[in-house]
Amino acid sequence: MVRASPPRAVVVTVVVAWVVAVAAQVAAAVWGTTEPEPVRPEPSNPAHGVNCGDEVCRVLASTVVNGMPVELLADSDGGAGRLRAGGPASGTVTDTGLTSDGVRLNHNSLRCATGATPVCLVRGPHDGGMAGEVYVWRGDSWAAVDRSFFSDVGVVVLDDVVGNAMPEVVLVREACTDETRRVNHSGSCSDVGALAEVVDLEGERAGCTVPQTSPGDLPGWPEVRVRPTDLTTCPADLDAR
Secondary structure: OOOOOOOHHHHHHHHHHHHHHHHHHHHHHHHOOOOEEOOEEEEEEEEEEEEEOOEEEEEEEEEEEOOEEEEEEEOOOOOOEEEEEOOOOOOEEEEOOHHHHOOOOOOOOEEEEOOOOOEEEEEEEEOOEEEEEEEEEEOOEEEEEEEEEEEOOOOEEEEOOOOOOOOEEEEEEEEEOOHHHHHHOOOOOOOEEEEEEEEOOOOOEEEEOOOEOOHHHOOOOOOOOOOHHHOEOOOOOHHHO
């Protein structure tokens, strides 16, 4: 008995699918993605040879970005912080600016995104909400973006929302859920909810989500994730809140 060969169209389809899959894997390895990297809280291990203020730094959290180890270092009370890349032996250490404004760092203060250019967010509780500072890898060291970010609800995260190969900063903000108040900016607001504001690294708004009654109704809460189709014009009174 002669075994029938599969139709030529089937063979071509299988080969094309295999080539596409391999190409996708190669592209991912070369360019990475802008997905946030998992961060591992550390049991405050001493970072010998690096000082934070008058103390030996301790490692608060660590992750790997584009194959490069990244660690958030701080003193015992989180009042002086540094960002280290490359590991203890050959690492580059950069001072964080948030702590000079009274922000205290903790095990949840580091978030990073993998991409053609590594980006990390350092954040901490401040003034009833959360403040954040963004660092971009330039050459062989971290460079701080020339502005800070603040969420009055207490959530600041990195996410590539608009798909331009660089992450944006997502800030959860208080907002009025009454449409008349949002549009006309008239009268007091008694129905305060929350929305996600998306801002690029230069501070320009990409848009906002529709206000929700509770922050917990935002997608992915508390690590809020926003899709491009979720964005609309930000409320006129957002900056006044």
